[in-house]
Amino acid sequence: MGNWLKKQKRNFRLWIQLAFAALTNGYVTGFLKGKIYSGPLKQLCVPGLNCYSCPGAVGACPIGALQAVLGSSSFHMSLYVFGFLAFVGTLAGRFVCGWLCPFGLVQDLLYKIPFPRKLRRLPGERVLKYLRYILLVVFVILLPLVVVDFIGQGKPWFCSYVCPSGTLLGGIPLVALNEGLRRSLGWLYAWKMALLILVVVLSVLISRPFCRYACPLGAVYGLFNPIALYRLRLDKDKCTQCRACQAACKLDIPVWKTPNSTQCIRCGECLKVCPTGALSTRFSLKKPTEQKKAR
CATH class of the missing domain: 3.30.70.20 (Alpha-Beta Plaits)
Structure with missing residues (x-):
């Protein structure tokens, strides 16, 4: 009994990660019918990456919400989205990444897969660690603001062209459950699948490659680490x-x-x-x- 309790104590963070992933992606009907939940809870952000298009998602992703606000043809500064990021960042910083992000959990589980040699860091670490800031500034902020269609509407560029979490938790389940979507697949889906496969392979070799090098949400929360209430x-x-x-x-x-x-x-x-x-x-x-x- 004592050994079992010690093991559960060691796995405490894992249990929190699993529970929060289930809580924020618990719309079972969505997975059964291949539909996206669009109820009132979808207007609220959850702390971690949580693709709006995931059939099980009951809340909105802060990065997706930020792009939607910035890319809107009737743009108004959203105090809610910016306030949410500032509040969560000030309270916990990247604690969210380690304990509450579903895609962080996916990477942690992949890293547990045995491999002859695990890596501590990738070559070019000093440069790669700034990639997340480039993605934040260019794909999350600038492109939705600047590149717009004929009615002045911008796209969620990061979600559309980069985010592997959206591909895994949203794209793959929806494609699997909807024949119409499978017929319309093109180069963009192939591109995002290639990015996802790259992240999956790297996650077996090195701990949390996406969190380290490419996550714009982690970039935002990381800025609060030195001043967050939890530090x-x-x-x-x-x-x-x-x-x-x-x-x-x-x-x-x-x-x-x-x-x-x-x-x-x-x-x-x-x-x-x-x-x-x-x-x-x-x-x-x-x-x-x-x-x-x-x-």
Whole structure:
């Protein structure tokens, strides 16, 4: 019984991820009939990536909602969407990525697949980590604003041409359940399937490649990591720079140096392995001896 409880404690984050994925994608009728839920809850955003077109989705994706607002022919600044991103970011930062995002869960499960050699990082990491900001600025913000049709309507460019989460959770189920959609498949579906396959393969080799390099929502939340209510604290007097935290971090973040990195998804593995208790969070019951500001 004791071993079982210890195992469940180790899997606590996984259970939270599974529960939240089920909660935000729990419209069973959609999967049975191949239809998209369009009830009142769809007007509300959920914290993580959650494709509007997923048959099971009961809420809207913040990135999709942002593009819809920016690309609207009758554009009005949406205080709700921007306020939602600011509120969630200020409250939790990329905690959302580590605990509440369905596509983050998919990548975590893929990484559990055994492979002879796992990678800590990809070649060109220093450059690749800025790709998510480029996608945010160009595909999520600029293109929906600038490239419009004859009535002044922009497209959700990131959703349409990039997002592998939408392909996996929305595109594939809808195509499988609707014969009419299967007949109309073209190059765009093939392109997005190729991107999805690339992310799937990379997710087996390296932890969370999409989160690291390409997620615009993670880019937004990451900017809040240093100031979010939930953030890490480092007691410099206790830290021996043994780098156990970096070794435990699947994203290879030097937590001992930058505990609130914009890449950190708040999985908590570093907190478990710190031998001196130098790392804590603002919600830790056991406070550091010296109340120092985390870097």
